[in-house]
Structures are given as C-alpha cells and as structure tokens.
Amino acid sequence: MKNKMPITTKILIAMCLGLLAGSAINAFGHDNGAIREYLVDGLFYVVGASFINALKMLVVPLVSFSLICGVCGIGDIAALGRIGIKAFGLYLLTTGLAIALALLLAVSVGPGRDFERSGEVAEFSAPEAPGLTEVLIGIVPSNPVNAFAEGNMLQIIFFVILFAIAMMMAGEVGLQLLRTAEQLNEVMMKLVMLVMEFAPIGVFCLIAKSFSEQGIGLILPMLGYFSVVIASLFLHTSVTLCLLLWLMTRMNPWEFMKKMRPVHIFAFSTASSNATIPVNLRVVEHDLGVPNSTAAFTIPLGATINMDGTAIMQGVATVFIAxxxxxxxxxxxxxxxxxxxxxxxxxxxxxxGVGLIMLAMVFNQVGLPVEGIALILGVDRLLDMLRTVVNVTGDAAVTCIVAKGEHRR
Structure with a gap:
C-alpha cells in the first residue's frame, strides 16, 4: 500500500497552484468579464468563503470545550492566574519588540522618501476606536449567548473561565460536566480533521482569488514599503521569536518552525488568526507537546490580543507616511x-478592522495625516496574509514558553 500524501503537502501544493492560477488570471484575464464573474467572484469566492466559514464554525465550540478542560485540568485558580499573567506579559513584550524592530529597520531604509503622490490622496475614513473604559467593561458579557453568537473571543474566554471555575467548585456535578466536556472536545478535534480534508480546495480558491485581484503593477509603486514590512516580519519571526523560544525553553527553533508549517499555511490562506485557532491548538498540543490545560487558554487569548504582525505594519507605515x-x-x-x-x-x-483602527490611533497621536492610510490599502491584503502568519507564530511561541515555565511541557 502506497503512503498517503500528508495533508500539509497537499495544502502547500494547492497554495502554489492557486498563486500561479491567480497571477495568470490577473495578467491575462483581468478584463475578461466572464472569468471575473463566474470564476473569481463566483467559484473561487464561494468555495474560499465557505472554507473560512467552516473554520470559524469550529472556533467557538472548540475553544469553549477545550478551555473548560484546560481550566479544570489546571485545578488551581492561583496557577490559572499565574498562567494568564505570564501569557499577557509575554504577548505585550513580543508586540513591543516587533514594533521597535520595524521602526529601526524602516528608519534605516527610509521607505517613501522618493514616493511621488499623483494628485490628491483618496479619502480614508478611520473607524472610531472604543475608549479604554468601554473595552474593560466589554470584557464582561451582559449576554453570554450573544457573545457566543457573535464570536466575541474576550467575552467567551471570560465567561468560560468563570464557568469552569464554578464547575470545579460544584463537586460531583462538576465532574460529570467535565467528562462530557472532554468527550465533546474529542469530537470537536475529529471535526477539525474532517474540515482539514477539504483544506487543499479551500486554500487553492482563497489564494487564487487574492492573487487574481492583486497584480504586480499594484505592488511596484509601493515596493519600498512592501519590502520593509516583509523584511521586518521575517526578522521578527526568525530572530526575535526564535531567540526568545530558545532562551526560555531550549527548544530547537528549526523543529518548532517545521512543526508550525500547517499553521503557517492556514494563517496565510485565511488571513485570520481566529480562523486558524483550531489548527494552531491541534499543532501546539499534538506536535509541540503543550498540555491542553495551557494551550486552551493561551492560544485563544493570543489570537485576540497578540498582534506582532499588525504592530510591525504600524511601525513601517508610520515611517513611510511621514x-x-x-x-x-x-x-x-x-x-x-x-x-x-x-x-x-x-x-x-x-x-x-482592528489593524486600521490601531493605525489611525497611532497617526492621530503623532500628528500624521490619517488620510495617508489610503496609500497603503492597495497592498494591505497581501501583507495581511503574512502578518497573520507572524501573529499565530507568536501565539504558539508564547504558549510553549508559558508551558515550560509551568513545567507543563
């Protein structure tokens, strides 16, 4: 019996084929109405969007059951608080290091110095950022059902942790619910594998649609900005995160990156940290050896607040627009x-729209014209895919560091 091709290899092949197909459509069939209507906005859009929806469909139930098992598995409220503080601190540290690196590289290279603006810059209306008090109040869900329905991860994490703590305090009834949650978590992991069987088709359509819309002609005027962002993302992932991982866990960075390959492919294809949660959880637990009691808490939290890739974009964009x-x-x-x-x-x-909100806040604070954001929107979709890869890598790296510190790996 021949060895079956690994799913990761299939997805990688599908991604390359999608890139080639999308680039070919952009170069030769961009003005063809039939190709755009029936293929790009038809088949590619429907299959790709359905695949992302299928991944997002898994997120809320998987995080809920996995987090219940994780909190109850820790069994100590003090340890839970310690893990939360460590993860939160490390996420802020990596974000700070990411933007410092981006600013240093951008100031050295100086993208935008020779950029010529043709006429007036297109209008850009920045979304309004919520106040800090609203954010803090918003962590506590007034309606948990609504939080679950909307996929509000901070509110879901808050409610599920409280629910799991109450389960531990409920004695035998709580133990019965825990056994049920463990069984449901096992079923959800099987469902993740089922959805992943269709991943090559979904990835092909997502990549083909993106590259059919983003041609090289759009990138060329912004090549300086584009290159500095990519270089910063690469250096942060391969140097900063890998160095932190090695110093704090003695884990081989090469092995870490090799095992993270499926997560990277999914993150690049979907450009969504939340949609990648099921795959990241599975890889971190099964391939990197992190217990569910740690991963179930730190991975969803990281997908919500850890934005290394977005921070890098902000740093380079600030220097570029200036x-x-x-x-x-x-x-x-x-x-x-x-x-x-x-x-x-x-x-x-x-x-x-968190990335644009954050960028608008930064521009307002340092006195840069917010309408300048319109200049970078054209290439932002491709960079968003790469930023998401960096974000999920940071989530996994911090999870491994926290687990090592708790002697849970």
Missing amino acids: NVYGIELGLMQYLTVIGMSILASVGTAGVP
Whole structure:
C-alpha cells in the first residue's frame, strides 16, 4: 500500500497552484468579464468563503470545550492566574519588540522618501476606536449567548473561565460536566480533521482569488514599503521569536518552525488568526507537546490580543507616511508609536478592522495625516496574509514558553 500524501503537502501544493492560477488570471484575464464573474467572484469566492466559514464554525465550540478542560485540568485558580499573567506579559513584550524592530529597520531604509503622490490622496475614513473604559467593561458579557453568537473571543474566554471555575467548585456535578466536556472536545478535534480534508480546495480558491485581484503593477509603486514590512516580519519571526523560544525553553527553533508549517499555511490562506485557532491548538498540543490545560487558554487569548504582525505594519507605515508627507518624527514620537501600539493591541482586541483602527490611533497621536492610510490599502491584503502568519507564530511561541515555565511541557 502506497503512503498517503500528508495533508500539509497537499495544502502547500494547492497554495502554489492557486498563486500561479491567480497571477495568470490577473495578467491575462483581468478584463475578461466572464472569468471575473463566474470564476473569481463566483467559484473561487464561494468555495474560499465557505472554507473560512467552516473554520470559524469550529472556533467557538472548540475553544469553549477545550478551555473548560484546560481550566479544570489546571485545578488551581492561583496557577490559572499565574498562567494568564505570564501569557499577557509575554504577548505585550513580543508586540513591543516587533514594533521597535520595524521602526529601526524602516528608519534605516527610509521607505517613501522618493514616493511621488499623483494628485490628491483618496479619502480614508478611520473607524472610531472604543475608549479604554468601554473595552474593560466589554470584557464582561451582559449576554453570554450573544457573545457566543457573535464570536466575541474576550467575552467567551471570560465567561468560560468563570464557568469552569464554578464547575470545579460544584463537586460531583462538576465532574460529570467535565467528562462530557472532554468527550465533546474529542469530537470537536475529529471535526477539525474532517474540515482539514477539504483544506487543499479551500486554500487553492482563497489564494487564487487574492492573487487574481492583486497584480504586480499594484505592488511596484509601493515596493519600498512592501519590502520593509516583509523584511521586518521575517526578522521578527526568525530572530526575535526564535531567540526568545530558545532562551526560555531550549527548544530547537528549526523543529518548532517545521512543526508550525500547517499553521503557517492556514494563517496565510485565511488571513485570520481566529480562523486558524483550531489548527494552531491541534499543532501546539499534538506536535509541540503543550498540555491542553495551557494551550486552551493561551492560544485563544493570543489570537485576540497578540498582534506582532499588525504592530510591525504600524511601525513601517508610520515611517513611510511621514516620509511621503515630508514630516520629521523625533525620538519621543517614535517612543509614542511603540507605547500606543502596545496599548492599542489590547484596547482594540476583538474589534472589527482592528489593524486600521490601531493605525489611525497611532497617526492621530503623532500628528500624521490619517488620510495617508489610503496609500497603503492597495497592498494591505497581501501583507495581511503574512502578518497573520507572524501573529499565530507568536501565539504558539508564547504558549510553549508559558508551558515550560509551568513545567507543563
């Protein structure tokens, strides 16, 4: 009997084929109405969007059952608080390191210095950012059913942790519910594998649609900005995160990256940290050896508040727009960008359009024109896919570090 091709290899092949197909459509069939209507906006869109919905369908029940098992598995409320504080602190640390690296690289290279604006920049209306008090109040769900229905991860995490603590306090009744939750968690993991069987088709359609819409002609004028963002993302992942991982866990970074490959492919294809939660949880637990009691808490939390990739984009975009408009930024303004990005990563957690909200907040704080964001929107979709890869890698790295610190790995 021949060995079956691994699902990761199938997805990787599908991603490459999607890239080629999408690029070919953009180059030769971009103006063909039939191709755009029936293939790009028809087949590719329907299959790709359905696949993302299928992944998101798994997130809430999987996180809920897995988190219940994780909290009850810890069995100690003090240990739970310790894990939460460690994870939260590490997520803020990696975000701060990410934007500091991005600013350093962007200031050195200077993207945007020779950029020529043709006419007026397109209007950009920044979404309104919620106040810090609203965010803090919003963590506590007034209606848990509504939180579950809308997929509000911070509210879901808060409610499920309280529910699991109450289960531990309920004695025999709680133990019966825990056994049920463990069985449901096992079923959800099987469902994850079932959805992943269709992943190559979904990934092909997602990548083909993205690259059929994003041609090289759109990237060329923004090549300086595009290159610096990619270089910063690469350095943060391969140097900063891997160095932290090795220093704090002695884990081989090469082995870590190799095992994270399925997560990277899913993150790149979907451009959604939340949609990648089921795959990240499975890899971290089964391949990296992190107990469910730690991973079930830190991975969903990281998908909500850990935004290393977004922070990198903010740092490079700040320098790029400042150079385009000929505005000099001083040391205090750069420090303000770092501080604002760290705070905004938590303050805007779970808010739709979070990347643009955070960037608008940073621009307002340092006196840059918010309408300049319109300049980078054209290439943002491709960069968003890469940013998500960095975000989920940070989630997994912090999870491994926390687990090692708790002697749970």
